[in-house]
Amino acid sequence: MGKPKVVLGVSGGIAAYKACELLRRLTESGHDVRVVPTAASLNFVGEATWAALSGNPASTEVWESVHEVPHVRIGQSADLVVVAPATADMLAKAAHGLADDLLTNTLLTARCPVVFAPAMHTEMWEHPATRENVATLRRRGAVVIEPAVGRLTGKDTGKGRLPDPEEIFEVCARVLARGVAEPDLAGRHVVISAGGTREPLDPVRFLGNRSSGKQGYALARTAVARGARVTLVSANTALADPAGVDLVRVGTALQLREAVLKAAADADAVVMAAAVADFRPAEYAGGKIKKKDGQEPAPVTLVRNPDILAEISADRAREGQIVVGFAAETDDVLANGRTKLLRKGCDLLVVNEVGETKTFGSEENEAVILSSDGSELAVPYGPKETLADVIWDQVAPRIGVRRA
Numbered sequence: 001m002g003k004p005k006v007v008l009g010v011s012g013g014i015a016a017y018k019a020c021e022l023l024r025r026l027t028e029s030g031h032d033v034r035v036v037p038t039a040a041s042l043n044f045v046g047e048a049t050w051a052a053l054s055g056n057p058a059s060t061e062v063w064e065s066v067h068e069v070p071h072v073r074i075g076q077s078a079d080l081v082v083v084a085p086a087t088a089d090m091l092a093k094a095a096h097g098l099a100d101d102l103l104t105n106t107l108l109t110a111r112c113p114v115v116f117a118p119a120m121h122t123e124m125w126e127h128p129a130t131r132e133n134v135a136t137l138r139r140r141g142a143v144v145i146e147p148a149v150g151r152l153t154g155k156d157t158g159k160g161r162l163p164d165p166e167e168i169f170e171v172c173a174r175v176l177a178r179g180v181a182e183p184d185l186a187g188r189h190v191v192i193s194a195g196g197t198r199e200p201l202d203p204v205r206f207l208g209n210r211s212s213g214k215q216g217y218a219l220a221r222t223a224v225a226r227g228a229r230v231t232l233v234s235a236n237t238a239l240a241d242p243a244g245v246d247l248v249r250v251g252t253a254l255q256l257r258e259a260v261l262k263a264a265a266d267a268d269a270v271v272m273a274a275a276v277a278d279f280r281p282a283e284y285a286g287g288k289i290k291k292k293d294g295q296e297p298a299p300v301t302l303v304r305n306p307d308i309l310a311e312i313s314a315d316r317a318r319e320g321q322i323v324v325g326f327a328a329e330t331d332d333v334l335a336n337g338r339t340k341l342l343r344k345g346c347d348l349l350v351v352n353e354v355g356e357t358k359t360f361g362s363e364e365n366e367a368v369i370l371s372s373d374g375s376e377l378a379v380p381y382g383p384k385e386t387l388a389d390v391i392w393d394q395v396a397p398r399i400g401v402r403r404a
């Protein structure tokens, strides 16, 4: 089998320079990349850069090498087309099927998955014209990644930044791995909590746990590649922001509860992958707790935190909303999992065994997915992304199905 063929479309925005890094990641990981820049984008990055980095010619017009019929052949033979950055103009052209240069022709002839990574000013992104164009493209099966929030060209900040090229690459890799499968979470809003909460004792100390957030982030990345709108509620992780998610950072269990409940109001699925502290110190010392010579340390009194999973399971914000929990167990893993599924009232419970060297912080995981309908699915040891995809395979068909 030859290398997967990727078309990297580049339209005319300042973020075009970040596409060089995306191109590098794609070629270094064994993809045959053909860059198709628009004429406007060459104001930002020149043709020579694309040709040298990709090892392929980089033409903008259909009139070059006409005997090879590039306007048809490039799209037809692609395994993936990714447009990064995609300007408001490019989204409009793609949504309306215009074909006035090589990239727009390629978009019309491609039958493979298409990923758009938009980048523009917030006003342009929020304009009803752009909103409608994005909705059209998504309805047709394209994956349109939500832009990141942050510094834009000039002094402005807001939504519209091109996500980190490494993270756009992750989306491309996942979409490629899915092949021609439709993005089955398109039009769905999913909420994922990730990481571990920290319950402060004083300004410098907290009660925490060993969760890295990797499983929750893998769920977020795979959901984006399957077309979902993703809200990622992240507690104390040290991981790169996945492309295309609305990221809400929280610290404590109470903050996580507030953020999850707010996002869950219109969610089709909620996945509680975060390790939430069951208890928090009853008192928060405003100043650092000091040790005193000759005195025993004062005991720390704990109070219960609300059980967020049980709460959202019992009181669904939307009919047909699917709620997924995780169970981290050290002993009697399956028996405890089955009891926990009933106690929490969720639809699916992903049970995994944890220990000091198991699961926490690792790239891999194994689990059994228990369902409220009694089915049990063992997922063998493998990358957290694989488990994440199996979880979405279970969630996607259940969304919107009325429970008995």
Ligand code: CTP
Pocket (backbone or CB within 6 Å): 253, 272, 273, 274, 275, 276, 277, 278, 305, 306, 307, 308, 309, 310, 324, 325, 326, 327, 328, 329
């Ligand atoms: N969870 C939650 N709110 C809490 C504690 C846990 O929403 N206050 C969620 C976690 O996000 C996870 C699931 O409940 O999806 C199970 O967490 P786990 O720590 O395994 O269970 P606990 O409820 O803490 O039960 P136990 O301490 O008895 O193991």
